[in-house]
Structure formats: C-alpha cells, structure tokens
Amino acid sequence: MDTSHLAEHAGTAGTLFASVFVVATYTMRTMIPLRVFGILTNVVLIVSSIPTHNYPTGGLHAVLLVLNSYRLHQMLQLVRDVKRSVNSDLSMEWLKPFMTERKCAPGDVLFYKDEKAEDMLYIVSGRFRLVESGIELPVGAIVGELGMLSPSNVRTQSLECVEAGVILSVSYSKVEELYVQNPAFGFYFLRLASARLFENIDKLEKRLAQQTTPAPASAALKPA
Amino acid sequence: MASVLSSLRYLLADFIGEDDGVPPYLPEGLPDSVVPVVSDGIHLLMDYQGSSYAQLYVDRVRRFVGRPGVDEAMLGEIGRLMAQRMSYEDPIRIAQLKLAELETAPGGPRVAPADMIGKFRLVELIGALPGPVAEPVLDALDWVGWTHMPVSIRFSTRSRWSIRRLKIEASLRRWRLFSVRYAKERAWVERWLHMISRSLEKQPGAASAVVQTATMIQGYGASYRQGLADWHAIIDGLAKPTFDGALPLADLAAAIAEARATATPDPRQVALKRAIAEIRARALFAGANAAAG
Numbered sequence: 001m002d003t004s005h006l007a008e009h010a011g012t013a014g015t016l017f018a019s020v021f022v023v024a025t026y027t028m029r030t031m032i033p034l035r036v037f038g039i040l041t042n043v044v045l046i047v048s049s050i051p052t053h054n055y056p057t058g059g060l061h062a063v064l065l066v067l068n069s070y071r072l073h074q075m076l077q078l079v080r081d082v083k084r085s086v087n088s089d090l091s092m093e094w095l096k097p098f099m100t101e102r103k104c105a106p107g108d109v110l111f112y113k114d115e116k117a118e119d120m121l122y123i124v125s126g127r128f129r130l131v132e133s134g135i136e137l138p139v140g141a142i143v144g145e146l147g148m149l150s151p152s153n154v155r156t157q158s159l160e161c162v163e164a165g166v167i168l169s170v171s172y173s174k175v176e177e178l179y180v181q182n183p184a185f186g187f188y189f190l191r192l193a194s195a196r197l198f199e200n201i202d203k204l205e206k207r208l209a210q211q212t213t214p215a216p217a218s219a220a221l222k223p224a
Numbered sequence: 225m226a227s228v229l230s231s232l233r234y235l236l237a238d239f240i241g242e243d244d245g246v247p248p249y250l251p252e253g254l255p256d257s258v259v260p261v262v263s264d265g266i267h268l269l270m271d272y273q274g275s276s277y278a279q280l281y282v283d284r285v286r287r288f289v290g291r292p293g294v295d296e297a298m299l300g301e302i303g304r305l306m307a308q309r310m311s312y313e314d315p316i317r318i319a320q321l322k323l324a325e326l327e328t329a330p331g332g333p334r335v336a337p338a339d340m341i342g343k344f345r346l347v348e349l350i351g352a353l354p355g356p357v358a359e360p361v362l363d364a365l366d367w368v369g370w371t372h373m374p375v376s377i378r379f380s381t382r383s384r385w386s387i388r389r390l391k392i393e394a395s396l397r398r399w400r401l402f403s404v405r406y407a408k409e410r411a412w413v414e415r416w417l418h419m420i421s422r423s424l425e426k427q428p429g430a431a432s433a434v435v436q437t438a439t440m441i442q443g444y445g446a447s448y449r450q451g452l453a454d455w456h457a458i459i460d461g462l463a464k465p466t467f468d469g470a471l472p473l474a475d476l477a478a479a480i481a482e483a484r485a486t487a488t489p490d491p492r493q494v495a496l497k498r499a500i501a502e503i504r505a506r507a508l509f510a511g512a513n514a515a516a517g
Contacts, residue, residue: 111414113421
C-alpha cells in the first residue's frame with residue numbers, strides 16, 4: 001500500500017496548522033506569550049516536517065525551539081527573581097545577568113553630580129565614595145536605581161573609586177527594554193523601586209529623629 | 225504615511241541619524257547678555273552633531289543659571305568654552321569644516337579652497353569609530369605600542385573623489401556619540417564642570433580661573449594631547465587636592481595661573497611638574513606653620 005499521498009496530506013495539514021500558529025505568534029504584544037507561541041510553532045513545524053522528509057526545516061526549527069525555550073526560561077526567571085526580591089530583601093541582584101563588568105582604579109570617577117544619569121551600577125568589590133556627602137558605599141550596593149524613574153534624571157552626587165575594584169553596570173535603556181517587553185517584570189520593578197524609596201525615606205526619618213532627640217545629660221557633660 | 229515613515233526613522237535612528245533639526249529652547253532664566261553666546265553654542269552643536277547633542281549642552285548650561293557665585297560674565301564664559309570643547313576637533317569635524325569652507329568659498333563651490341593636512345595621532349583616528357569596532361583595534365595598537373603614532377591626513381576639496389571622501393568622513397558623525405573618543409570627551413567636560421562646581425563651593429574666588437582652564441585644550445594631534453595632559457596635571461595636582469581639603473592652598477586662582485605660565489610644549493612636562501611641586505610644597509609649609517602658630 002502506497003502511503004506517500006497520506007504523508008503528503010499530513011505534511012500539508014501540518015503546514016497549514018503551523019501557519020495559524022505563525023499568525024498567532026505575530027499578533028502577540030508582549031514577550032512571554034510571543035515566546036510561548038513561537039515554541040508551539042516550532043513544535044508543529046518539526047512534527048510536520050517528518051512525514052514530508054523536509055529535514056532542513058525540521059532542523060532549523062529544532063534550533064529555534066531551543067533558543068525560544070532558553071529565552072522564555074530567562075524571562076520567567078527574571079520575573080520570578082524580581083517578585084521574590086519585592087517580597088524579601090529588596091535586593092537587585094537579579095539584574096546581574098544583564099550587567100557588564102568594569103574595572104576601576106583609585107581616583108576614577110564613575111559619574112559626576114548633575115550629570116545625566118544613564119546607567120545603574122552594582123558594586124562588586126573595592127571601595128567607592130560619594131564625593132559630596134563623603135559616604136562610602138558598601139560592596140553589594142546598587143547606585144542609580146531610582147535615577148531611571150526620576151523626572152530630572154540627573155545624578156545627585158559624584159561617585160569616586162577610592163580603592164581598586166569591580167563594578168557591574170546596566171544601562172537604563174536595557175532596563176527599559178526589559179520593562180517594555182515584559183509587563184510582569186515592569187510591575188514588580190516599579191514595586192521594588194517604590195519599596196526601596198520608602199525604605200530610604202524611613203531611614204532618613206529615623207536619622208532625623210535621632211538628631212532631634214536631646215542628648216542624655218550624662219552624654220552632654222564631658223569630663224574636663 | 226508620515227507616521228509610518230516616522231516609525232521607520234525611529235527604528236533606524238542609530239544608523240541614519242536624527243531627523244529633527246529643531247534647536248532646543250534656551251534655559252529658563254538665562255540673562256540677556258548670555259543669550260547670544262548660548263544661542264551660538266546651540267547652533268554650533270546642531271551643526272556639529274544634532275539637536276539632542278545641543279540639548280545636552282543646554283542642560284549643562286542650565287546647571288549654572290542663577291547659581292550663587294556665577295555672574296553673567298562667568299556664565300557666558302562657561303557657555304562659550306563648553307560649546308568649544310563639546311565641538312572637539314576629530315577627523316569627522318575637520319571634514320565637516322572643510323566641506324562648509326567649500327560651500328562658503330568666495331568664488332562659490334566651484335573654487336576649491338587650499339588643501340589642509342591634519343596631523344593626528346593614530347588613537348584619534350581609530351577613537352572616532354564606534355566603540356565595538358575601535359576597542360579591539362586600540363587594544364592591538366596598544367600592544368604593539370603604536371597608539372600615539374602620528375598620522376597625516378590630507379583634507380582636500382580639489383577633486384570630485386576627494387569631496388566624496390570628505391562627505392563619507394563627515395557622515396560618520398551619526399556614530400560619533402558611540403565612539404571611544406566621545407566617551408572620553410564627555411567625561412572631560414563633566415569633570416571640568418564638576419571642578420567649577422566644587423570651586424564655587426570651596427573657593428569661589430578661583431572659579432573663573434578653573435573655568436578658563438578649558439582654554440588649555442585646543443585643536444588635535446600633539447597640541448591637543450599636550451594640553452590635555454597639562455590640564456590633568458594642574459587639576460590633579462592643585463585643584464582637586466584643594467577641594468578635597470588635602471592641600472591648604474589659600475589662593476588657588478594664583479596657583480593655577482602660576483602653573484599655567486610654566487606649561488610648555490614638553491611631553492615630559494618637566495617645568496610644569498616642578499612648578500606644581502613647588503606650589504604644593506609652599507602651601508603645605510604655610511599650612512603647617514599656620515597650624516603650629
């Protein structure tokens with residue numbers, strides 16, 4: 001029994017079915033559904049390429065399937081990490097995979113006060129000091145995360161390297177890209193930035209309260 | 225149709241450059257006497273790069289408008305010198321100027337102005353290219369020790385081919401803001417402005433002298449490199465330590481003037497370094513005496 005015509009029909013049906021998924025993929029507005037439909041399209045096209053022996057197409061879509069799956073995994077992991085961060089320590093470590101490393105020598109100024117802010121920095125090692133306030137930033141500190149959301153978009157202090165170290169940086173445009181591609185990320189990022197802002201306000205209020213509290217008499221009286 | 229074209233232009237903005245030739249607004253509260261200076265700066269930078277670059281200039285000028293200690297004369301000087309430094313002379317700029325010269329030649333575009341030979345350093349030529357292209361080349365040049373090798377380039381408008389070549393060079397301006405050189409120039413301008421700000425806070429009397437240090441850096445090639453090295457020597461040796469409180473220099477303006485007077489076209493900066501060391505020693509001695517007495 002000749003089954004070649006059956007294989008041909010199966011191939012045509014598979015291609016038509018895949019076309020529906022291709023159209024659906026292109027109608028997606030955001031990255032996660034786009035990747036999901038991309039994966040479904042890849043699967044349908046791999047399957048439909050088998051009866052027609054169209055192996056190059058099958059091979060191409062096998063590669064694309066891996067790529068789409070990896071990118072989807074990255075995106076889901078990002079959302080999960082930001083969400084986890086909002087609910088725990090407000091850390092921004094989840095940004096690390098998107099950052100590029102830069103070495104700094106003592107005396108290097110990473111940015112100046114009033115300069116237009118364009119990137120976010122993460123201190124990996126070394127010592128860094130905010131010039132105007134004289135505050136030294138600890139390893140693990142994130143600098144400039146609120147600058148992206150501020151209307152003026154300028155640095156409020158200068159940052160100088162005191163002892164050689166390494167920083168990671170990510171441009172605001174990259175974060176914007178992630179934000180636009182992925183609404184869930186955008187939502188949690190906003191919550192995280194707001195939480196960090198409120199945390200800063202809380203710290204300032206506590207510091208102000210400490211300064212305005214009158215010193216105890218024993219502390220005020222110093223020995224001669 | 226217009227919106228489709230606009231979207232396409234936005235998509236390809238990095239490759240085809242900016243589309244709007246609308247100059248930015250002057251900063252609010254700019255004194256009348258400074259308006260012509262800043263307007264000239266805006267038009268210079270529109271021609272040099274584009275409206276967003278001119279906007280950056282306006283934003284930088286705005287930082288000093290109405291600031292205590294900055295009078296109209298100083299603001300005008302900041303605006304004038306900043307426009308000069310932001311329109312630094314790279315091979316792209318020289319090609320732009322040469323083409324403009326051809327357009328405005330007394331006999332019209334048919335009469336070609338004289339050729340010009342620019343003596344650059346190799347680092348300036350490669351540094352004008354976008355970072356991802358330039359960085360590996362610069363690393364390789366650094367490895368073989370050719371980074372500062374002098375290179376002469378003829379800028380000519382005598383033949384159709386040479387004009388075409390100038391146009392190609394001038395067209396590289398759309399990638400200028402991605403270049404290695406731009407990153408350095410941007411850092412320099414920010415450092416200069418930062419030093420002016422710190423001077424206004426720590427030694428207002430020296431602010432004008434700090435503003436005028438921008439005139440040390442001119443042109444391209446060897447003179448540019450020398451000026452830049454001298455500027456950094458003076459700022460690192462005198463201005464910054466004074467602002468940091470590490471050097472008790474009572475009259476920073478006089479110290480800068482004294483150091484600048486000794487600066488000569490010497491790549492080793494012997495006289496300048498000696499003068500800076502003397503000024504520092506005098507200041508530290510005076511500071512120690514004041515503390516003791």
